[in-house]
Amino acid sequence: MLDECKEGGGNGMSNEMNTNAPLIQVKHLKQYFNISTGFFSSRPLKAVDDISFDIMEGETLGLVGESGCGKTTAGRSLLHLYQPTGGEVWYKGKEIKTKSDINEFRKKATMVFQDPYSSLDPRMTVSDIIGEPLDVHHMYKSREERREKILELMSHVGLNSEHAARYAHEFSGGQRQRVGIARALAVDPDFIVCDEPVSALDVSIQAQVINMFEELQDKMHLTYLFIAHDLLVVRHISDRIAVMYLGRMVELADANEIYDRPLHPYTKALISAVPVPDPKIARANKRIALSGEIPSPLNAPTGCPFHTRCPYAQPICSESMPEFKEVEKGRFVACHLTEQIN
Amino acid sequence: MALLEVNDLHTSFFTDAGEVRAVNGVSFNLERGKVLGIVGESGSGKSVTAYSIMQILAGTGKIVSGSIKFDGQELVSAGEKVMKDIRGNKISIIFQDPMTSLNPTYTIGHQLMEAIMLHTDRDKKQAWDRAVEMLKLVNVNSPEKRMKQYPYEFSGGMRQRVMIAMALACEPDILIADEPTTALDVTIQAGILELMKDIQKEIGMAIIMITHDLGVVAQLCDEVIVMYAGGVCEQGTADEIFYNPCHEYTKGLIRSIPTTSNDGEKLEPISGTPIDLLNMPAGCPFAPRCDAAMKICIREKCERMVINEDHQSACWMNVKKAVETV
The missing domain is CATH 3.40.50.300 (P-loop containing nucleotide triphosphate hydrolases)
Structure with missing residues (x-):
């Protein structure tokens, strides 16, 4: 499966720039949290359960799914913000194992958080927020150099130098998110995990920030893992899209492919549920209704995690876990019935 | 007009x-x-x-x-x-956040019946029936059982359905x-x-x-x-x-x-x-x-x-x- 995964990643590219080797390889990543169920007993909550994918250099991989599906945990555990329960993360062909690996990796891989209000320290000025990663990694020789770097970063994200001495509460949501992005860029990273970076913003501001992500990518040769639940935004910014459900990856394919011709029943339902901002299309749109709600990851169903809500479910679906396999070039689906239902 | x-x-x-x-x-x-x-x-x-x-x-x-x-x-x-x-x-209103719109200390049934009894002259029994009927209307499964549950036992989507039921109870x-x-x-x-x-x-x-x-x-x-x-x-x-x-x-x-x-x-x-x-x-x-x-x-x-x-x-x-x- 791993080999398939690697190969598939390489072939599924739409962008010519991305024909390079994978920058990040995730192999069988698992992240369990222990939930206490009594005085002495605890049970693992499988937030991320055995996911594998590659991210090519210069690529944007979109990661979508509903709340509680493990997409944020996947991003965090990839960056080793949590100690993964199992699996491996490779950066530029080298596994991240020891503490010094992690430290080196953190200079190259950073994160932009969802909530621009709680992810910035209210007691720090903007220049200290952006300068903190520089302090932590000792990335300047003099105070003058630090100041220059901070001002350069601020100009990259469209903030004025006069904003440097202000506090986060003096800014609007969109500007705060710019501060968060400048902080992520401070260490000159190759790879940024963007965890719902535009969901808290108004539509008109959202477009500004999305454009900025794209410009920065071209200018600084960045690779993104773009986590979001807004499928229209993800489709716009991503080269490939991965869909998660209940801690598992159910489908991975080229962004336009997955949107125009989803193969997994969950992806089909998800895409049909997106409200299209066009009255004529919206009226004609036939939604695939899903019965019930997403099960608790503490009592994940046996077999395919989606079988309890799947309109096509067969006996086999509740018995065995479908393999996440390549069904077409660069297209991965975890479903027993891919051929029957498509 | x-x-x-x-x-x-x-x-x-x-x-x-x-x-x-x-x-x-x-x-x-x-x-x-x-x-x-x-x-x-x-x-x-x-x-x-x-x-x-x-x-x-x-x-x-x-x-x-x-x-x-x-x-x-x-x-x-x-x-x-x-x-x-x-x-x-x-005129009824439902709010954005279904998590904070319901009172966590009362059952769903109590809150639904309160709204119904406040605006109509139904007695307790009739209000209960009406509340169950409303939950059925908004597609909440096994409404009789759900009536006795507290908001924390409902997911976000289900709470919003309850809010809609409450808002529509008096037509x-x-x-x-x-x-x-x-x-x-x-x-x-x-x-x-x-x-x-x-x-x-x-x-x-x-x-x-x-x-x-x-x-x-x-x-x-x-x-x-x-x-x-x-x-x-x-x-x-x-x-x-x-x-x-x-x-x-x-x-x-x-x-x-x-x-x-x-x-x-x-x-x-x-x-x-x-x-x-x-x-x-x-x-x-x-x-x-x-x-x-x-x-x-x-x-x-x-x-x-x-x-x-x-x-x-x-x-x-x-x-x-x-x-x-x-």
Whole structure:
């Protein structure tokens, strides 16, 4: 499966720039949290359960799914913000194992958080927020150099130098998110995990920030893992899209492919549920209704995690876990019935 | 006569920093059985418009002038006693956050029955039956069992269904939905929107749908009001607003959402940041962010103009266009 995964990643590219080797390889990543169920007993909550994918250099991989599906945990555990329960993360062909690996990796891989209000320290000025990663990694020789770097970063994200001495509460949501992005860029990273970076913003501001992500990518040769639940935004910014459900990856394919011709029943339902901002299309749109709600990851169903809500479910679906396999070039689906239902 | 007539409504909040004019001359009519969408960004005054209709403004907020007529009856000067009879009975509201709208210390059944018994003369037994019936209407499974459960035992989508059941229990003429699906996942959102559409057809009530999501508007609404900085930019039928936008702000909003047609291209965002309601400019409030702004836009506010019988807009560009075509 791993080999398939690697190969598939390489072939599924739409962008010519991305024909390079994978920058990040995730192999069988698992992240369990222990939930206490009594005085002495605890049970693992499988937030991320055995996911594998590659991210090519210069690529944007979109990661979508509903709340509680493990997409944020996947991003965090990839960056080793949590100690993964199992699996491996490779950066530029080298596994991240020891503490010094992690430290080196953190200079190259950073994160932009969802909530621009709680992810910035209210007691720090903007220049200290952006300068903190520089302090932590000792990335300047003099105070003058630090100041220059901070001002350069601020100009990259469209903030004025006069904003440097202000506090986060003096800014609007969109500007705060710019501060968060400048902080992520401070260490000159190759790879940024963007965890719902535009969901808290108004539509008109959202477009500004999305454009900025794209410009920065071209200018600084960045690779993104773009986590979001807004499928229209993800489709716009991503080269490939991965869909998660209940801690598992159910489908991975080229962004336009997955949107125009989803193969997994969950992806089909998800895409049909997106409200299209066009009255004529919206009226004609036939939604695939899903019965019930997403099960608790503490009592994940046996077999395919989606079988309890799947309109096509067969006996086999509740018995065995479908393999996440390549069904077409660069297209991965975890479903027993891919051929029957498509 | 329309079911609800709002005429030149002005609502302000009197804060230490000064008067914040949250709603600045909003007028619209809502016909029986229609779905009206109010779209706008945060701070555009869409929620305050709804709260003004219900008169549930925060302590510092006040309706400064204007009139709100429900079924011919003036509400602004009507007083609390009349409003108590209107709220929940004739006009109901559901809020964005289903997590905080329910009381965590009472069962769902208790809260539903409270609403029913307050507005009708049903006894406890009848109220229970009505509550179960309402839960069935909003597709909550095994309603008798669910009645005895507490809000924490419900998921977000289920809580929002309970809120809808509560709002509809007294068969109101108008349901105001203030961003009812913003906190929910897409598949759950689709279910709730479909449910609202079905019930609306069945009961025939009117809905005021407040949202920032143009996708939701496209799916549900017959008519649309676009708000910016407390005022109405444009209003008309959904088709007119989406296919023939006549205000630069509406055009900007539509351009800035990623869709299938602008895929692969750069998005065209609206530049600048939303306006500070404490320092409103003299002219069009959108002029500082408008790429097409002319001298008159900065100097003078544009009054509402009739584009056609289904469409009105307050943008000087319409005058320019008209002059050019003559």
